[in-house]
Amino acid sequence: MIIRGRAPLRVSFGGGGTDVEPYCVEHGGAIIGSTINKYAYCSILPKENDQITVHSLDFDMTVKYNAKENYVYDGKLDLVKAALNALDINQGCEVYLQCDAPPGSGLGTSSTVMVSLLMAMAKWKGVTMDAYEMADLAYHVEREVLGISGGYQDQYAATFGGFNFIEFHGKNDVVVNPLRIKKDIIHELQYNLLLCYTGNIHVSANIISDQVNNYKKKETDAVAAMTEVKALAYAMKDELLKGNLNSFGKLLDYGWNSKKRMSNKITNPKIDELYEEAVKAGALGGKLLGAGGGGYLLMYCPYNVKHKVAERMEKAGGQLADWNFELRGAQAWTMDSNRWDYQDIKVQIPEGRFDFKL
Incomplete structure (x- = not known):
């Protein structure tokens, strides 16, 4: 049996940073965003021994543990070890991880990987959790057990999927x-948006820490x-529901200018140049996704100037991504591993079925 978990990455439109403690505890926070068709995957192959082997396909890394040992969080695939502990996995298995975006992309990768891990492990163990319970557990393991800095939005976005207005x-x-x-x-919204990779990887923990310190x-x-x-974020929700997309695009610009004041680490000259080039070409607004410092820029462009914006951003060093919205949240399923034995594939084609004549 192969157990697979999949969770979608996300783009946030507004409210980023208000989901981070202590602000959200003292004042309440609000986020608006959606998931996209880029994913984190986890595959588990159960074994009849105590050996746990974890393969990170993105980093070409393999780490081995014993299911009976006390895991040490030493920076080597700690997300996996914490998930194994959380669901009390005490049987050998092979775990394969793969994500459609790198860490530091601003798309919520680490939290989405955690959700895909927990979804697959819960499916294997027969543990039933609703979306709130799954997102709560993912937050607890990543933020409280591992102490990884960040807010609440990523775990909930990946678990629930689709367009959501999330209140903290x-x-x-x-x-x-x-x-x-x-x-x-x-x-129409998807048609008018551009997703552009800045070429910079951010270190979100440093930016979040600076933002929190400024608030404190x-x-x-x-x-x-x-x-x-x-x-x-509330204003964006209203304009989006009404279909006032140009107003929504302008609100992205207002939000970006406000967010930059939360920490001087959120932007840099390269990001500012890409943003300014997009606006000069006709973009109404946009924002850097995630905590800041790098990753992806999301820009709203009226359809008749979108091609000009794309050209200017590419000339400035940006890398445009192909994407779309994903309305489904995290999922898990199982497959018979014998159907995926690639060592001896034999396919019999019925005689005459494909005898085409021109």
Whole structure:
């Protein structure tokens, strides 16, 4: 038997940073975003021994453990070890991990990998959890057990999937509001958006730490910026539901300018140049995805200038990505491993079935 877990990566439109403690505990936070058709995958092949072998296909890394040992979090595939502990996996297996985007891309990769791991392991163990329980567990393992800096949004976005307005009312008090957006609006929004890789990998922990410190020190501009970012998330939700997409695009610009005031580490000259080139070519607004410092830029461009924006961003060193929205959340399924034995594949073609005559 092969058990697979898959979770979608996400793009956030507004509210980023307000889902991070202590701001969300003291004031409440709000995020608007959607998942996209780029994924984190986990495959598990159970074994009849105590050996656990983990293969990271993206990093060409293999690490081996014993199912009976006490895991040490030493920076080598700690997400896997923490997930094994969380679901009390005490049987040997092979685990394969693969993600469609690198760490530091701003698409929530580490949290999405965690969700795919837990989905596959829960399926294997026969553990039933609803979406809230799964997202809560993923947050607990990543943020509290491993101490990885970040907010709440990524685990919930990956688990629930689709367009959501997520509110954070306090510690472990999260409400996911699925947005019922007309299909025509979703199609038009996707057509008018560009996803551009900046070429920089960010270190989100450093940026989040700086943002949190600015808030704790009550730096007036940083605190005001967080309040603005939260308010703009509500405004984006309203404009998106109404289908006022050009207004939505302009709100992205307002949100980006507010977010940059939360920490001086959020942007850099390369990112600013890409953004400015896009606006000069006709983009109404956009934002850097994730904590900042690198990763992907999301730009809203009216359809008649989108090609010009794309050309200017590529000339400035940006790398455009092919993508679309994904409305489904995390999933897990099983397959008979014998059907995927590639060592001795034999296919018999019925005689005459493909005898075409021109």
